[in-house]
Amino acid sequence: MTSRAPLLLTVPNVSEGRDAATIEALAGGFGGARLLDVHSDPDHNRSVFTFAARQGEVAPALASGAARAAELIDLSAHTGAHPHVGALDVAPVVHLSPADRGAAVAEALTAATLIGEAGLPVFLYGDLATREDQRERSVIRRGGPEALAERIDTGHATPDFGPARANSQAGCVLVTARPPLVAFNVDLVTGDVGVAKRIAASIREAGGGFPGVRALGIALPARGRAQVSMNVHDHERAPLAEIVGRIAREADIAEAELVGLAPRAAFEGFPEEIPLRNFDPERHLIENALGATGV
16 A cells, blocks of 8 residues: 555454463564554453554454464453453454545455454444444443354354354454544442442443443452443543543542543543543554654
């Protein structure tokens, strides 16, 4: 591709967040894409990579990474708090402007094709879902890898690409194209996961909370805390400052963290008294990170 090809991001999530050597090997498996960030969490047992690449480079990078994850991760031995169904669990292709949406969709569909041809079942989700009941990752992941494998075997779920049977070691891969979202966690002072679950239920869109917000309450044994873990799909309609304010009215906040990268505007008005763990604006705001890459 020429330098005029649209610049895209991809944010593959893998089901390994504890072994540093494995995480490093996984990061190196997405050849052809420029690594911008790695966020690993041992309680979630999950790593989120952020890569930048031009159209034409993203799909082969994701296919290569999927093969590497299938080689290095055995889901039958996996433990962790984050819901998942695959070694490479989700592989979104992110367009940075509406004009580049077509490029992201084409790249996501090509990636899904290549991953399927490599022997891993692929489900399209979000705006690319081919069935309304597969739009949400939470629905596809319901019950975990074994439950999804059973639904495939009984005809209650059908992969869009690849074999019509879950991979016994690597599971399935979820693929979409989307604009940037904000993956954001708020750690509570309390270790009572029931409090985090109650707050998550009140702020998620499905519970009548903020539009476009998906939220879970998760226990963090390594830190002795409970966490409200969120994906904020539209930070303009659901500002982080307002979400954090709502949470603070329900429980004391220890700190917050951004997972991966986010647009600069997402942090407008963010309360200064809430610590942001390991946050570096030069690395974690999309505009700054891309400006330093030369991709």
